[in-house]
Amino acid sequence: MLTLSNKISLSRIFFIPPLVFCITQVQHHNHYRYACLFIMMVIGLSDIMDGYFARKRNEITNLGRYLDPVADKLVLIISCIILSSDRIWPEPRLPAWISAVIVCRDLFLIFGTVALLLITGRMECQPTTLGKAATGLQIIAIVSVIMGDHIPLPVLITIWWTTVIITFISGLLYMYRGVKQL
Numbered sequence: 268m269l270t271l272s273n274k275i276s277l278s279r280i281f282f283i284p285p286l287v288f289c290i291t292q293v294q295h296h297n298h299y300r301y302a303c304l305f306i307m308m309v310i311g312l313s314d315i316m317d318g319y320f321a322r323k324r325n326e327i328t329n330l331g332r333y334l335d336p337v338a339d340k341l342v343l344i345i346s347c348i349i350l351s352s353d354r355i356w357p358e359p360r361l362p363a364w365i366s367a368v369i370v371c372r373d374l375f376l377i378f379g380t381v382a383l384l385l386i387t388g389r390m391e392c393q394p395t396t397l398g399k400a401a402t403g404l405q406i407i408a409i410v411s412v413i414m415g416d417h418i419p420l421p422v423l424i425t426i427w428w429t430t431v432i433i434t435f436i437s438g439l440l441y442m443y444r445g446v447k448q449l
Contacts, residue, residue, distance in 0.1 A: 291355055
């Protein structure tokens, strides 16, 4: 049975196609930037709400433990790839190397978690404060690119470098924690 928080997490996945559509339309009609920002805001609020309702209603489930981070990873990975494409997204673009760091870390976490499950038969995958900070910074980096010229380039560069550093360090921390479980 799907709890309210699981339904909210699932709704985030359903917001991905409209987000992708709006992102691909920005190069033709700049007003789609605002639709992208609105959808990202809805996705962000749903991420906060699903955790709140799960705790408040005492409905923390195994499905929710997996569905929530999978929804987050899908939104982030898809957004990073599209927003770094010079064929789809106008300037400013998320530099491809930053997208590579974010996507590789997230794929590494997914495959590492599955590998731990297969090797040990259990999966201890609690998010860390640094991991949550990395995800928050990734969202800020994506939103800042969507905002376009409203963010000065030096600010964008600062956001990007901070995001990369925290993402990389959190990836190392997760790797360390995973190796300790073997």
